[in-house]
Amino acid sequence: MDAALGGVLFIDEAYTLYQEGGTNWGQEAVDTIMKYMEDHRNDLMIIFAGYTKPMQDFINMNPGLRSRTPNLFHFADYAPAEIADIGVTQIKDKKFTIDEAYYRKTVEQAYKSDVDHSNGRWIRNFNDRLLRIVANNVMSHEERDDSSILNTDIDELVGGDAAAKKDKVKGLLAELDGLVGQQSVKNSIHDLVDQVQVTEKMGDKLGKVDQATYHMVFAGDPGTGKTTVARILAKLFYNLGVLPKDTVSEVSRPQLIGRYIGETEAKTSKVIRDAMGGVLFVDEAYQLTAAGNAQDFGAKAVETFITELENHRQEFVAIFAGYTEPMQQFLDANPGLRSRVPYTIEFQSYSPEEVAEIVDRLVTRHLNVNSVLLKKVVATHYAQLPAKEKANGRWARTFYEKLVQHHKLWLVNHADTDDIQQIQDEVVMESLSWQI
Numbered sequence: 001m002d003a004a005l006g007g008v009l010f011i012d013e014a015y016t017l018y019q020e021g022g023t024n025w026g027q028e029a030v031d032t033i034m035k036y037m038e039d040h041r042n043d044l045m046i047i048f049a050g051y052t053k054p055m056q057d058f059i060n061m062n063p064g065l066r067s068r069t070p071n072l073f074h075f076a077d078y079a080p081a082e083i084a085d086i087g088v089t090q091i092k093d094k095k096f097t098i099d100e101a102y103y104r105k106t107v108e109q110a111y112k113s114d115v116d117h118s119n120g121r122w123i124r125n126f127n128d129r130l131l132r133i134v135a136n137n138v139m140s141h142e143e144r145d146d147s148s149i150l151n152t153d154i155d156e157l158v159g160g161d162a163a164a165k166k167d168k169v170k171g172l173l174a175e176l177d178g179l180v181g182q183q184s185v186k187n188s189i190h191d192l193v194d195q196v197q198v199t200e201k202m203g204d205k206l207g208k209v210d211q212a213t214y215h216m217v218f219a220g221d222p223g224t225g226k227t228t229v230a231r232i233l234a235k236l237f238y239n240l241g242v243l244p245k246d247t248v249s250e251v252s253r254p255q256l257i258g259r260y261i262g263e264t265e266a267k268t269s270k271v272i273r274d275a276m277g278g279v280l281f282v283d284e285a286y287q288l289t290a291a292g293n294a295q296d297f298g299a300k301a302v303e304t305f306i307t308e309l310e311n312h313r314q315e316f317v318a319i320f321a322g323y324t325e326p327m328q329q330f331l332d333a334n335p336g337l338r339s340r341v342p343y344t345i346e347f348q349s350y351s352p353e354e355v356a357e358i359v360d361r362l363v364t365r366h367l368n369v370n371s372v373l374l375k376k377v378v379a380t381h382y383a384q385l386p387a388k389e390k391a392n393g394r395w396a397r398t399f400y401e402k403l404v405q406h407h408k409l410w411l412v413n414h415a416d417t418d419d420i421q422q423i424q425d426e427v428v429m430e431s432l433s434w435q436i
Contacts, residue, residue, distance in 0.1 A: 001036050001044070008045045015054030017061075030062055037068050078119045080108040087123040091149065094131070098149040106154050114244045114277065130157050159246075165239040169193065172236050180361070181354040182225055188345045189233060196240045213313040214242065215340060217285075217331065218321040220347025223392030226321045227281065229347075234279040237317060247278035253287040256301045264297040268304040272316070280318045286326035289333035302334050309340040350392045352379040358396040363403065369423040377428055381436075389436075398436055406430065 001009060017029055037046060048069065050058065059066050078086070084104040091098050107126065116122055133153050138146045155161045160168065173193065176186055192214065199212065214237070218226040231248050238246035251271050258264040272280060282288075288298035309318060320330065320341065327344075331337050350358070356378035360371050378399065382390065389395070407423045 001033070004046075005040060005043050008047060010047045010049065013050050014048035015050040015058040017058060027061065030065065034062065034064055034068060077117055080111045083111045083119070083123050084108050086120055087127055090124065090127050096131075096134075096147055096149050099151055102151050103149075103154060106158060110158055110244070113241060116277070126157075130154065133157055159239065165241075168239045169236060172232055172239070176229070176232050179225060179228065180357050181350055182229075182347060185225075185229060185345055185347055188343075189229070189236070192233075192343075193236060193240065196237075196242055200241065213309075213340070213342065215309055215313070215318045216320075216343035216345060217327055217341055218319055218345055218347060219324040219327045221323060221349050221392060223394035223396075224347035224349060225393060226347055227283075229345075230279055230281045230319050230321075233319075234317075237279070243278055243317065245278040247275075248281050249275040249278065250281045250283060252283045253298070256282075256288065257297050264300040265304050268301045269308070272305070272308045272312070272318075276312065276316050278316060280316055282318065282320045284322045285320035286322045286330040289330050290326070299333070302337065306334060306336040306340060313340075349390065350396075352383040355379070355382045355392065355396050358393055359400050359403075362397065362400040363423065367404070367407070367421050367423055368419070370425055370428065373425055374423075374428050377431055381432055381434075395436065399431070399434075402434060402436060403427070403431060 011033075017027075033046070037044070046069075048055070048058070052074065059069065081104075084107040087107050088098075088100055088103065091103070107123065110126070111117070111122065114122070118125075130149065130153060133156050134146075134149055137150075137153060137156075138144045151161075155164065159165060173190065176189055179186070195212070218230065220226060227248075227250070234243070234248045235246045237243040249271070255271055256264065256268045258267050288301050290298070305318070318341070320327065322330065324346065331341065353375070356375040359378045360369070360375055363369050363374065364371065378396075381399075382395065385395075391398075403423065406427050410424060410427050411417065411420055
């Protein structure tokens with residue numbers, strides 16, 4: 001602090017000196033600063049800076065701190081139009097030409113939909129990414145003017161223009177429809193997409209309506225495609241403008257539950273914070289409430305979720321997944337869950353024929369096989385399994401991997417075969433005796 005005498009000492013993120021509970025080492029630093037402020041009140045200006053709410057905790061940590069910092073300045077967030085103004089200025093300062101109207105429209109829309117409202121830092125990062133795209137495109141097209149930012153460069157940064165995103169939605173729906181079975185799931189996702197598109201198209205014509213929330217439950221047995229559909233849904237929501245990211249964060253009980261009081265709330269909040277802007281997929285979510293006793297910290301995780309689901313209802317989508325009956329019990333565990341998780345999508349177990357179709361698709365991606373025989377054998381094998389061993393798509397993948405292993409073993413004794421990619425009928429027939 002001696003080095004700052006006669007000038008200004010700027011302490012950034014000053015709230016980090018405040019710590020709840022335990023030994024507060026920051027208190028010693030604050031006490032030292034306070035004495036210095038008093039002893040050199042005419043020789044030094046100290047500015048404490050940081051986020052609004054944490055700074056209130058910091059100011060309240062010592063009764064003398066507030067009296068020694070009488071001037072409080074609150075810096076409001078920039079409006080989207082102001083963010084665009086800053087961006088245009090930065091671009092012009094770097095001597096680039098740009099379609100200013102197109103840039104402003106894109107920046108304002110991107111800033112409104114993003115959850116990272118870090119003001120000037122956000123637009124600086126936006127422009128840095130944009131200029132990297134420009135540099136890459138200039139290197140790929142030597143005839144390009146290296147001082148011009150094209151609208152196509154801007155579109156590339158935000159995932160494409162409206163027409164490109166519309167085409168991506170069509171492609172993703174086609175990918176969804178191409179999955180084996182699960183017709184009711186497909187219908188539900190199509191309905192969601194239709195709702196979003198109608199809301200976007202009609203806009204204010206629908207009158208004043210509450211903003212939609214898309215938190216949901218995926219209920220069904222393992223191996224029925226819940227994770228795959230979640231990944232498609234994340235991309236759909238991104239291209240529809242519901243979410244600013246197409247990411248899926250997958251977690252389960254161990255990533256949410258702590259070992260001591262207070263840790264669960266902190267871990268759950270961090271998981272949610274890290275998933276902001278995208279989809280948070282909570283697998284086997286019923287395990288959070290399965291213990292059913294007050295001593296289990298799972299209830300604390302659920303309470304944290306309830307608050308965040310409401311406070312950030314448009315900033316991420318939570319998908320809670322698990323077996324059908326336990327997931328109903330999960331929703332009943334806390335009265336606030338059902339009202340905050342409005343959608344439940346049921347995933348049916350695959351029939352033997354659908355499992356056979358999955359196996360055939362896995363095999364024929366890289367190998368050749370008598371598909372008619374393979375499907376018949378797989379369906380027969382799967383139908384004869386005890387109910388507890390029918391793991392749907394997981395069983396299909398295990399069968400596929402084992403079939404490939406046996407094909408390789410067959411090749412060891414038939415190295416002179418003309419077609420090493422052809423799985424022989426005898427190998428397929430042998431699979432009826434396998435334990436999977």
